[in-house]
Amino acid sequence: MHHPAVSAKSLKAAGTDRYEVFRKEPILREKLKDYALVCCLFVFLLIVLGGGLRLNPGGAFLCAATGTPVIVCGFTRLCGRPHKADGRINK
Secondary structure, X not given: OOOOOOXXXXXXXXXXXXXXXXXXOHHHHXXXXXXXXXXXXXXXXXXXXXXXXXXXXXXXXXXXXXXXXXXXHHHHHHHOOOOOEOOEOOO
C-alpha cells in the first residue's frame, strides 16, 4: 500500500506548513526531544560499555538497557524536573 508523499507546496497551498504542529504543540516537541536524547544515550552506552568492557553483544545490550533508565532517573532527580502526581500534570 503506497501513500503519496505530501509535498511542501501542497501543504503551503492548504495554508499549513510541515512544522506547524511543532509550533502549536511545544509539549510534543519537548517529548520528541526527550525521546531522541534517550535513544542517543542508549546507543552511546551500547557502544561505550560494549567496547570499553569488551562485552559480548548480549551483555552490552543488557548493560545499555539497564543503564539508560538509571541515568535518566538520576538526572531527572538531580535537575529537579517536576513529576506527574496522581494524574495531574505540573506546569
